[in-house]
Amino acid sequence: MTDMLLRRALFSGLIGGMAGLHVSLVGMVGTFQSRDLIADVVTVGTIMPMLIAILVGWQAGGPLRSAGLVPGPRDALALGAIAGAAVGLILAALAFLIVTFDINGILANARPALAEILQFGQGPLVGSVILILGLGLFGALGATLHLVPAALARAVTIGGVVTIIVALMEPFLGAVLRNVNLDLIEEFLYASGGLTPVGFVLVFALTAGGVYAWARRGGEVRERVAALPPERRRIGKLIWFAALGALLLLLPQIVGQRLSEVLGTVGLYVLLGLGLNIVVGFAGLLDLGYVAFYAVGAYTTAVLTSPASPAFSPELPFWGALPFVIVAAAFIGLLVGAPVLRLRGDYLAIVTLGFGEIAREIFKSAWAQPVTGGAQGILSIPAPLPFENDPQSIYYPILFFCILAAVAATSLASSRVGRAWNAMREDESVAEATGVNTTNYKLLAFGLGAAFGCVSGALFASKIGVIFADSFNILVSINALALIILGGMGNIAGVVVGALVLVGLPEFLREFAEYRLLIYGAVLVAMMLLRPEGLLPNRTRRAELHEQDDIDDQYEEEAGGGTARPVVT
């Protein structure tokens, strides 16, 4: 076992240890201790150091490409164990510190309770040993992923991730199962907030098995589907869409009231995401002040429809106010777009950020109070008839607009407009020199983005019934940006996935709510470092962001491996 591999293992362990420290001191381990992942076996809190150990073990036991070294099986396990143990050592040191010195005054979470968690309640000596050895074991486990065939490793990893997600989604899935009278299954799978041990094994086996089977046989299935006559495929697609549609329509009934509310919020953010996607993803203009559109839509609706609105008297119904919302959107879209036309990426971002903040401050100010209600906001905003204010009802208009927006965005993407945006995004001056009126197309992007944002704001106002200026802050913009980045810009499915993960998940995982933005920040950085094109990337995006990879792929192709040909969907 060479020096380099050993050093890398120790380094990985060190990094993992830092991550473990961070996660502990920021309070996540402590807070999540109250939630079981696998009932009576392990909590969400304790699984975190374990996952970290697995990750560093995987890193340490793998090949070191830059030196062309590949550790043999025994070495890999040893390296993994060392890395994991290093993490354990650092965490044990933390526990020791907590118990010996009083650092609670500085680090709010460095309390004896934390030490107890880290030491598995076994006291300093025994606990530390268990920690170090245990994490060493998990590190070795991580390393084993390199020792099994790649398909199996992949299946196991995906299986693990999905199972953990299923466990975390207990409040949601449990409620759904109970709602559709599948109580027996619910009891079988879930207990005390997490999966039962049996349930865990079952879900894991099914998922990992499924992924593995697909890896082996999936190619055949896909070929057979592709070989079907186009008529058959058409019908298949229709059935698929019909099923999806039916599911979407029935969803509020299936999931119950509380979760319908969550889905409604997810829908609002899907709308925001689709709109921001046009500005950022299609046209390449990084808008950090997107919340301004949201606010304008919400306030326009509130002012025009609410009986409590101070300035405007005869109340319009929601649908009657909608045209005004669109007009306001066009106006504000141009207002925001015009000044930033000539600005480059970073400056554009900051200016739009400024706009967002200006909007909020103005809406909140005492000066604008006669119209916007100032800091008190506006109350009693009615729902869009014939729907009512209750979550299961308001879901439908939101769904309707989401579908509308998705269709519109898809149409645009594959049209002359979409091509012009793509060109502009890639090389503005050449796009202009090829005949694209970049000024107009930028304004169009802002206008359309504003329209989507304003409609979402209007729906938000109706859904909640009251609005306050402070809810329209930069975090909304960052939320929207984070979700399209996570999901993959330029891609409808990506936006939906992003919204579900970043907006939906925190609602289901209430303990996470406190750490939501911390996780956002980490996710943004991680995504940019590892996978800037998002989880479900758009082909063009991937092509744009992985120049070197394509060159590598080309060489690989010439040498007889892999394919690099894109398939246009």
Next chain:
Amino acid sequence: MTDQGPTPPEAQADTDALLRADKVTMRFGGLVANRDVDFEISRGSIVSLIGPNGAGKTTFFNQLTGMMKPTSGDIVFDGESIVGRSPHEIVELGIGRTFQNIRLFGAMTVIANVMVGRHTRMKASWWASLLKLPAVREEEAATRKRAQELLKLVGLPRRYSEDWAKNLPYGDQRRLELARALASEPKLLLLDEPTAGMNPGETAQMTALIKRLRDELDLTVLLIEHDMKVVMGISERITVLDYGEKLAEGRPEEIRANPAVIEAYLGKQATTSS
């Protein structure tokens, strides 16, 4: 009452000149990139613009296409002054160009690149595109067809259509850029070093292609070139720039023998040593 008498010489010159530049000057602060350049190109001709590196040729192109605005002087294209117009307007008026260091939209497919080229000749408005009206769908299909034709015209195989533009081999990238420029149905085609980096075989192909395009598509071609064989072989007229000024102008044989031109390229020794 009809027009009698001889047509004034100015008007006569105008009917032949597709593009005319009058005393075009480009200053970047203290640096003068082009100084009082007078230039004319008549319809249907192939003209080359040559000169040592840094002579201001690409800068001149940039002014012709609206990417830069001349500090002073005028440029008249097909009877209209185009100084101060934005690049996309100039494309609409009928000037197309390629770039010295190929500037394709690498992360778009080959055919998408050409279809973007046709942007100005398409009519679909944004809301019509949004609604995917049947007229828009027809136009898309027609554009795609035309793009395929152009690819064929420049010699790119059909099977490349859906590849990423950046994955094409070098010579094919140049062809693609050409197809993109042709997609806007230009009257005047500006080519900036179209054979740079090519071997003699490819160069000959490109030269033949340019001639063919001029004949088939009724184009006027202005090219910047360094390869003297190409220049001498294809040009009907040559203009020479040096240090931002026009040094000489005329038919290829005249330019070849012009001592000032030789000196500009090869230095004083060359003229005195032979």
Next chain:
Amino acid sequence: MPGRRFRLDLVTIFLWLLGGGLVLLAVVGSFLTLTQGRISPASWQNLIIAGVALGSVYALIALGYTLVYGILFMINFAHGEVFMWGAFTAFFAATALDDAGVMDSSPLVAFALVLATAMLVSMLVAILLERIAYRPLRGAPRLVPLITAIGASLFLQYTARGFYGSGVRAYPSYGLFDGNLQIGPIRMSVEELVVIGSAVGLMIALYFFINRTRTGRAMRAVSEDKDVAAMMGINVDRIIVTTFAIGGLLAGAAGILYTLLFNQVNFFMGFLPGIKAFTAAVLGGIGNIVGAVLGGLLLGVLEQVGPNLFLSGYGIPSPNQLQDVIAFSVLVLVLIFRPSGFLGRKEGV
């Protein structure tokens, strides 16, 4: 000579109307305020001094932005968090010193120690940022490092919240920094004097560092042309780290000075000053060191004096609520009308 077409571009007209309108608003407002005489000269003086003090803080933070931009042509969006971390961590040092009685017995020593702690922590955070989040992304398209910076900013904010708690903490006060002074015709608080004095001292130190040391010369070379500097044997990576480090040091100092003026720290305190300092850097011309200083001072004064000067003339209730609007409006106006700032910026990629 044939006429060159004069293009009247709709967008340009709109922008000029908007900008002109805002400026007109400000001028008329000032006129009204001054003629109404609601605010006494002494009050104006207080506001101006307060503005200079605040501006000095902004200037120090702005220097961090400008130095990084000069070398990497990127906006270190997370720089506000660098500022916050220094101030917040040093809070614990200050509390410890207070408990030990040092604050009262030797306030200058206490101040120096607290300052050192903050500067060190901020420097560390800045270096970590560069190493982890920015260095791997050096060649990436524009959007990517910007988004990373935003993510890093969030991460740093909420880590501070997690570690230190979400509450607002009040800084203990240093023994002899209470009270006011009279220097000639000018009346200011001791704290304001310390702030302005320290800031000036640091800026002078920076000046000497950049212009009189080898490393400073290397920094200037790298900001001129990275590749050529590398060819001259300069370790560009190390210089970049140094730049971040210096920005961090200055931001940490700014953090302590900020607490002298406002006495409190909390995890969110970096956001607004960060943006305002960025505005200041742009105002003076991003990449331009003198510009950052002048921009900071100008912005500080504008922020303190502005609301009262521009708005109270109109009878707007509590104009200070809108002080951030003024700062942001300045940012927007500058970026639109004179993105190169007053003293000119570095020509970027």
